[in-house]
Amino acid sequence: MASAIAICLVVISFITVPLSADFVTVECQSSTGHSGQPSKLDCVVKPQNDLKILKVFWKKDGQQVLTFDGSINPENERFQFADTNWRTSKVISLLVKDTKVSDEGIYSCTVATTRGITKGYARLDVKAKYSQPEMTSKDITEDRVDLTCVASGGYPSGAIHWFDRLGTNWTRSTETTETQEEDKSFQLQSTFLSADPSHAPYRCVVFNSEWKAEGEETMPDPLPNKEALKADSKHIMAGAVVIGSLIVGLLVALLIFRRRSQRPEQECFDYDYVSHDPEDGTVLNPPPPYQEVDQNPVVLDSPQDSSADKKLNASFGVAHG
Numbered sequence: 100m101a102s103a104i105a106i107c108l109v110v111i112s113f114i115t116v117p118l119s120a121d122f123v124t125v126e127c128q129s130s131t132g133h134s135g136q137p138s139k140l141d142c143v144v145k146p147q148n149d150l151k152i153l154k155v156f157w158k159k160d161g162q163q164v165l166t167f168d169g170s171i172n173p174e175n176e177r178f179q180f181a182d183t184n185w186r187t188s189k190v191i192s193l194l195v196k197d198t199k200v201s202d203e204g205i206y207s208c209t210v211a212t213t214r215g216i217t218k219g220y221a222r223l224d225v226k227a228k229y230s231q232p233e234m235t236s237k238d239i240t241e242d243r244v245d246l247t248c249v250a251s252g253g254y255p256s257g258a259i260h261w262f263d264r265l266g267t268n269w270t271r272s273t274e275t276t277e278t279q280e281e282d283k284s285f286q287l288q289s290t291f292l293s294a295d296p297s298h299a300p301y302r303c304v305v306f307n308s309e310w311k312a313e314g315e316e317t318m319p320d321p322l323p324n325k326e327a328l329k330a331d332s333k334h335i336m337a338g339a340v341v342i343g344s345l346i347v348g349l350l351v352a353l354l355i356f357r358r359r360s361q362r363p364e365q366e367c368f369d370y371d372y373v374s375h376d377p378e379d380g381t382v383l384n385p386p387p388p389y390q391e392v393d394q395n396p397v398v399l400d401s402p403q404d405s406s407a408d409k410k411l412n413a414s415f416g417v418a419h420g
């Protein structure tokens with residue numbers, strides 16, 4: 100009886116060992132893909148020799164994405180066998196040609212072989228970069244401005260942080276809302292109300308799920324900040340300069356005009372003044388040469404002159420005589 104049990108156990112173990120050696124498995128590896136790029140879920144059937152693959156069913160969420168049942172059945176052209184030689188290599192990896200965020204999930208791979216049926220699982224994670232954030236501003240006044248920063252198409256969900264000109268973190272004063280699009284990607288919209296323009300320009304920075312900065316945007320044009328105010332004051336300055344130079348020009352013109360209209364009067368006065376000046380008088384009116392001749396009549400008018408005249412007359416008389 101005991102020997103019968105022993106023989107039975109030996110027989111069972113003999114049966115079991117070849118069975119486990121015969122057992123077909125499929126080994127799969129999860130991976131991470133990037134939106135817009137090809138992704139691959141690696142799966143290999145083992146043992147790789149001494150069996151024939153009869154059927155393969157790649158499924159996601161119960162939906163077939165790739166089927167081989169004697170011939171390849173492309174339900175979706177985006178999904179293919181990564182190895183064109185898969186029937187020989189037994190590498191039945193799934194290639195996703197143009198990865199979408201919605202492709203993320205758990206995939207199952209059911210394989211029917213000449214040595215039995217097996218099933219494997221692999222997870223595909225998808226990452227998508229956020230678009231370059233866009234900033235808009237409104238309600239701009241001298242001491243406040245409302246800013247909005249929007250980035251979309253990212254996955255998984257990220258965050259928007261705000262910094263001012265000096266790099267101060269203003270994120271606590273802002274509010275970010277997240278909406279999931281139809282393709283599962285996220286749109287981030289962050290608002291910063293009543294920002295102080297004196298700290299501008301502000302930057303909004305989009306961080307991905309790994310807390311890495313993906314993009315940033317600074318204040319859009321026209322700049323609702325100090326620079327804009329400065330620019331305004333520059334315009335005002337320029338205006339002031341133009342008006343100022345106009346006024347100066349007018350004043351100069353007026354002065355010249357006044358000087359010109361006063362000139363004859365002044366010249367008269369100067370002339371009079373000069374003529375009254377004894378020194379100037381001598382310079383300006385040098386004794387004319389005839390004055391010396393004029394002295395003669397004076398001399399002649401003098402009593403001495405009459406005698407001289409007499410003498411002259413006498414001399415004339417003498418001459419006549």
Ligand SMILES: *[C@@H]1O[C@H](CO)[C@@H](O)[C@H](O)[C@H]1NC(C)=O
Nearest residue numbers: 260261267268269270271272
């Ligand atoms: C900015 O502030 C937010 C909110 O307090 C914080 O989560 C984030 O880590 C800060 N960012 C940096 C770069 O310091």
